[in-house]
Amino acid sequence: MSAWTQAASGAAGPAAAGLESAHRAWDTAITAIDTARKEQATAPGLQEPAKKALATLDREWNGLAAHRQYSMISLDNNAAERAIRRPSSPARTPTAPTPMTPPGSPPASAG
Numbered sequence: 001m002s003a004w005t006q007a008a009s010g011a012a013g014p015a016a017a018g019l020e021s022a023h024r025a026w027d028t029a030i031t032a033i034d035t036a037r038k039e040q041a042t043a044p045g046l047q048e049p050a051k052k053a054l055a056t057l058d059r060e061w062n063g064l065a066a067h068r069q070y071s072m073i074s075l076d077n078n079a080a081e082r083a084i085r086r087p088s089s090p091a092r093t094p095t096a097p098t099p100m101t102p103p104g105s106p107p108a109s110a111g
Contacts, residue, residue, distance in 0.1 A: 023068065026068050027068070030065055030068070034061070034065075037054060037057055037058070037061075040054060041054045041055075041058065
């Protein structure tokens with residue numbers, strides 16, 4: 001039976017069990033991280049850089065946590081940034097070295 005047929009029929013194979021195990025582990029980790037970040041955000045005496053980092057995490061949390069349902073979407077945009085940075089012109093070629101004048105010889109004329 002093909003993987004598509006198994007998925008459509010709801011038949012669970014070893015891959016499905018592994019995926020379910022990975023989802024449970026993800027859910028456990030996300031819950032622990034979510035709890036810790038909320039506790040740390042309310043900690044007294046929190047330094048400004050930590051406050052900013054936790055505020056950013058709070059702002060982006062839903063997108064990070066949604067990765068479980070949309071795992072085909074990368075968590076970063078490195079591929080897009082690499083595509084933008086690709087050179088549009090040929091790579092620079094090194095210039096030819098300037099010939100050195102041997103000691104005691106007259107300088108080359110610029111003519």
